Amino acid sequence: MVGEDGYIKLTDFGLSKENISGQKDAKSLCGTAEYLSPEILQRQGHGKATDWWSFGAIIYEMLVGLPPFYSKDREKLYQNIKYGDPKMDYEFLSADARDLCTNLLVKDPKNRLGSSEADAEDIKMHPWFECIDWKKIESKSLQPPYRPQLEKPSDTKHFPPEFTNLQPSPQDLESLKAGDGNAFPNFSYEREGQEDFEMT
Numbered sequence: 001m002v003g004e005d006g007y008i009k010l011t012d013f014g015l016s017k018e019n020i021s022g023q024k025d026a027k028s029l030c031g032t033a034e035y036l037s038p039e040i041l042q043r044q045g046h047g048k049a050t051d052w053w054s055f056g057a058i059i060y061e062m063l064v065g066l067p068p069f070y071s072k073d074r075e076k077l078y079q080n081i082k083y084g085d086p087k088m089d090y091e092f093l094s095a096d097a098r099d100l101c102t103n104l105l106v107k108d109p110k111n112r113l114g115s116s117e118a119d120a121e122d123i124k125m126h127p128w129f130e131c132i133d134w135k136k137i138e139s140k141s142l143q144p145p146y147r148p149q150l151e152k153p154s155d156t157k158h159f160p161p162e163f164t165n166l167q168p169s170p171q172d173l174e175s176l177k178a179g180d181g182n183a184f185p186n187f188s189y190e191r192e193g194q195e196d197f198e199m200t
Helices: 049-064 074-083 095-104 120-124 134-138 170-178
Strands: none
Touching: 049 095
16 A cells, blocks of 8 residues: 555555464465465465565566466466466566566575575565665655645545445454554554444
8 A cells, every 4th residue: 555655555464474484384375366376376385485476476467467377267377377487578578577577486486586595685686676776765765756645644535435434343343342452553544433333
């Protein structure tokens, strides 16, 4: 998501896991089908390298317009992920873009870009990112190309009403009531009238 300062924020950590250091520490089969790594589908355990695979699939989709192994048939999609190669011969893809996607979409997680001890540093040093000043992004000292125009910090006009009009489930309400109010520190959004929610 884009924050009011124009910088991206990561959200939705519902499927994240803590203390994953090895290549096979996680065992769950979860995530969006088009971005699943081969090791998840083979159910032999996976680690952080699976996130770099998904990152590669997202970059590819942003450049090409479709996920790298796309098929409407779910089983065919899974076969493509496990055994196929993404199409890289698009004329509009630069050599650096091809190289980045190819190295992020390596089937063997041990050989995937980002899976070394250097982790994200390997990816940040890739030539495709050479125009990125990572230190300035981290310090938020670059002028973002877009800043959402908000009337107040809790303004939700950029979100579809189908989401902002949702009512919390009874379980969510109970969790909110049982909490100390600090379940999400450093998050700025509070729905107006949140204390007035009623279970329906």
